Amino acid sequence: MRDVAKAAGVSVATVSHVVNDKPGARIGDDARRRVQEAVVELGYRPNALAKTLSQGGSRFIGLVADAIATTPFAGQIIHGAQDEAWKHGYVLLVANTEGNAAVENDAIAMMLEHQVHGILYSTWYHREIVVPDVLQQVDTVLVDCFAADGEFPAVVPDEEQGGRTATEELLAAGHRRIAFINTTTPSPARTGRLAGYRAALEASGIEMDESLVFSAEPQQEGGYRTTPRILESGATAVFCHNDRVAMGLYDGLREAGVRVPEDIAVMGFDNQEVIAAHVRPPLSTVALPHYELGAAGVRVLLGLESDESHRLRIACPAVRRASV
């Protein structure tokens, strides 16, 4: 910057004013032009760190994720967070902890030392967590998770609406006898999606038949194993707790010679690209709004959006393909 000033024959203060296009600064057209020329001439780039130091308060937002490597989900959260952060002139500092508490602490310490404006603490599936102590020291928003006492603002997927949506898709296709393969794992997803399923049936005036609700491990295996009972139940449509279960169900159905969607309609949940878009037939499902979760996270961190309840629920939209 000094060099630029020298080259343009002005002071560093003037350079600062023109490169930042300071509002209340009257700079002569001539000086301004000379500075701009010098800038390109010398290939000058401001030093963001020095700027931060002198202004106090950086433009960093920290994002700590527990499973960047193992699922595509974290990637979408990062993507959403980053787009939104950039939009407001912030930059993401990402740390991957793979669930290790020590790493997590180091990561957060490192972020604090880098003067992050705030931290987004995210998990790869929606759940309740206990928040690490260090986070008390900094503005934090929970993404895809929440604290028991609600002491931190959180952004989560709207599981119930998602379950309702999935069921409604099936209802809209004319089905009345709709099975639901729920997960065996206690989680907001389990209770929320079930509540949504119930709500949708009720809204359609269909009486809930408990024998149509099954439990299975939330993997392919679970869906596969449930197939015989689905077939016996006389259901004409199945809402699966997630896409992987649906994939297992596909396997079972195929072995039994039952066609999708002609003989039975299938609805998934999660919209896991590699699976949903590419099984045969492509799976209709409900998307987990990871991108939006990340984006909304930075919005609440920056105070641009908020929710009285401290728990912002993001809608899970239906993704129609060919299994319904």
Next chain:
Amino acid sequence: MRDVAKAAGVSVATVSHVVNDKPGARIGDDARRRVQEAVVELGYRPNALAKTLSQGGSRFIGLVADAIATTPFAGQIIHGAQDEAWKHGYVLLVANTEGNAAVENDAIAMMLEHQVHGILYSTWYHREIVVPDVLQQVDTVLVDCFAADGEFPAVVPDEEQGGRTATEELLAAGHRRIAFINTTTPSPARTGRLAGYRAALEASGIEMDESLVFSAEPQQEGGYRTTPRILESGATAVFCHNDRVAMGLYDGLREAGVRVPEDIAVMGFDNQEVIAAHVRPPLSTVALPHYELGAAGVRVLLGLESDESHRLRIACPAVRRASV
């Protein structure tokens, strides 16, 4: 830091020395203790940015990725890069461009302004690229991609060794008539894996039968459609260009009533978790070493590792499951 100095009754220089545990600095036990107490007392955290400013040269490494959101692969590169960077006291600045050149330029500019030590430029699948101009201004290493003229150091998967490994797995299981479903897309993966397949057969003294090499789109659909021809070929084993093709082949095989691995063995490539580990039977495959790619990338960036050819090839290990 001033506060700590005051509280401990010493100078800031002394504080600096003890918090950084400076080697050639003789500090009295007493003073050291007082400083440490003051540090915890006041909850002092060094300002990493100020440190950077004063030392010149930051501890940031930039990682620009083209598809964080759409594949789990980028996540693994990030993870590997981050672990390795941390090991050397560096921190990752991540930017996701989703292939958009403008975004990419902004991202790189932002990194430069943050004084990154260097940049890792990565793509989600192995390919040749033309490197953006800005990267001339900074130490760069290409990860999972390479420049035509080899002007930048690159770290890529060893496709040929991978193809050889996959074929050897099948050979080791006693197969002699091994089909290969290659991709239709020109790429290092296509030529490399084929070369590896050839090399493995040759090393086993098996004459190459060109009619056993098929071409298919690198998706489920491609694998599915190739099934009839595989069946006609009389092959007892199939090496698929990737896991998705294998997944499609599974579908075709199942419909034809052919069992894996009893009637035919299948080998994939990529080790795409969601697919490979969960199809039925679990798919044996060869892993793309994304984690290692990221880690090796920072190593060469930091000058810890290098390759005369400017193209470091990382091994693709076999992952044995139940399809062979």
Next chain:
DNA sequence: TTGAAAGCGCTAACAC
């Protein structure tokens, strides 16, 4: 309309 100078939090050379 422009420039001088103080200060952001820290390190490093050197003096004491």
Next chain:
DNA sequence: GTGTTAGCGCTTTCAA
């Protein structure tokens, strides 16, 4: 052993 001081690159009064 420990303190003084001069920067690091920038912003921001305030004076000229």
